[in-house]
Amino acid sequence: xxxxxxxxxxxxxxxxxxxxxxxxxxxxxxxxxxxxxxxxxxxxxxxxxxxxxxxxxxxxxxxxxxxxxxxxxxxxxxxxxxxxxxxxxxxxxxxxxxxxxxxxxxxxxxxxxxxxxxxxxxxxxxxxxxxxxxxxxxxxxxxxxxxxxxxxxxxxxxxxxxxxxxxxxxxxxxxxxxxxxxxxxxxxxxxxxxxxxxxxxxxxxxxxxxxxxxxxxxxxxxxxxxxxxxxxxxxxxxxxxxxxxxxxxx
Ligand code: MF3
Ligand code: CO
Numbered sequence: 001x002x003x004x005x006x007x008x009x010x011x012x013x014x015x016x017x018x019x020x021x022x023x024x025x026x027x028x029x030x031x032x033x034x035x036x037x038x039x040x041x042x043x044x045x046x047x048x049x050x051x052x053x054x055x056x057x058x059x060x061x062x063x064x065x066x067x068x069x070x071x072x073x074x075x076x077x078x079x080x081x082x083x084x085x086x087x088x089x090x091x092x093x094x095x096x097x098x099x100x101x102x103x104x105x106x107x108x109x110x111x112x113x114x115x116x117x118x119x120x121x122x123x124x125x126x127x128x129x130x131x132x133x134x135x136x137x138x139x140x141x142x143x144x145x146x147x148x149x150x151x152x153x154x155x156x157x158x159x160x161x162x163x164x165x166x167x168x169x170x171x172x173x174x175x176x177x178x179x180x181x182x183x184x185x186x187x188x189x190x191x192x193x194x195x196x197x198x199x200x201x202x203x204x205x206x207x208x209x210x211x212x213x214x215x216x217x218x219x220x221x222x223x224x225x226x227x228x229x230x231x232x233x234x235x236x237x238x239x240x241x242x243x244x245x246x247x248x249x250x
Contacts, residue, residue: 001178002170002177003170003177004194004195005197005237006196009196010239010244012099012101013102013104013198013237014246016053016099016103016104016235016246017106017235018104019048019053019099020095020096020097020105020106020235021104022249023044023095024106024107024108027040027093027095028093028108030043031085032085033085033086033112034084035084036080036082036085037069037079037082040069041066041067041080044066044067045058045067052099053097053099054099055067056098056105057096062218063077065080067080068080068093068094069092069093070092070221070231071083072090072229073222073223073227073228073229074222075204075221075222075229075231076094076231077219077221078219079217079219079220085112087112087114088111088112088116089111089112090109090110090115090116090120090229090230091110091112092229093107093108094107094231103173104171104247105175106233107202107231107233108231108232109124109127109128111124120207120228123160123207123230124230126154127155127160127205127231128230128232130150130203130232131151131201131233131234133154134150134201135201135234136243137150138197138199138238139193139238140194142193143191143192143193144181144182144185144190144193145186145187145188146188146193147181147185147199147201148183149185151203152184152185155183155205160205161207162203162205162210163206164182164184164210166212166221167180167181167182167183168199168200168233169181169200170197171198171199171235172198179191181200183201183202183203183204195238195239195240196237196239197237197238198235198236198237198246199235199236200234200235200236201234201236203231203232203233205230206228207223207228207229208223208225209223211223211224212224234246234248
């Protein structure tokens, strides 16, 4: 069942989204060679709580941290630990927070220093562009298939692949609500988009195969061929005035 949000809900979701955006900016500045993924978790947890919000990931289905940090061939859901960040690493950071009863959820990828090669650099650019193509397609009167198709077309036009096994989602009082928001699809198909729909669009894009595996820790998702993977996510609100990005800094 897809719940449409009121304008009061929308205002609260702006607050949650702002927290996530601010803390992700801080994490971006914290990523440096020599920093461990656990250092990022400590910063994330502290900065979320400093804003009177609560980390949503912690304890979610047993997930043990406040942030996901996924490096190189890790796609999503990397658990922070003792791993040290190195120059040239592709680091993906995913963060969720609840404020005033509503969730914000967003992610970005970045290189530590220079990208290792041109294809890696292109992966990052294309994945972020694909997210914005999906956001652009999130319009009242359109369909969910338009969103997935916009993402998929852009990614595949550049010879990259879209992960199928994990998808975006509705978001609101809970992190994961209906509908599922795949990063692939057919224009004109799927749920009719209405004003008040809040969704997290989150393309996960690989240089090689779209196939992924879940690690022995039960969480960390890696590309099956160990090619690089990037991830960008925003929480957005579909309204008559167009899509509003709730997790952007403004
Ligand atoms: N953005 C991710 C998602 O929507 C984050 C979830 S990580 C988890 O699935 F640990 F909370 F599961
Ligand atoms: Co999400």
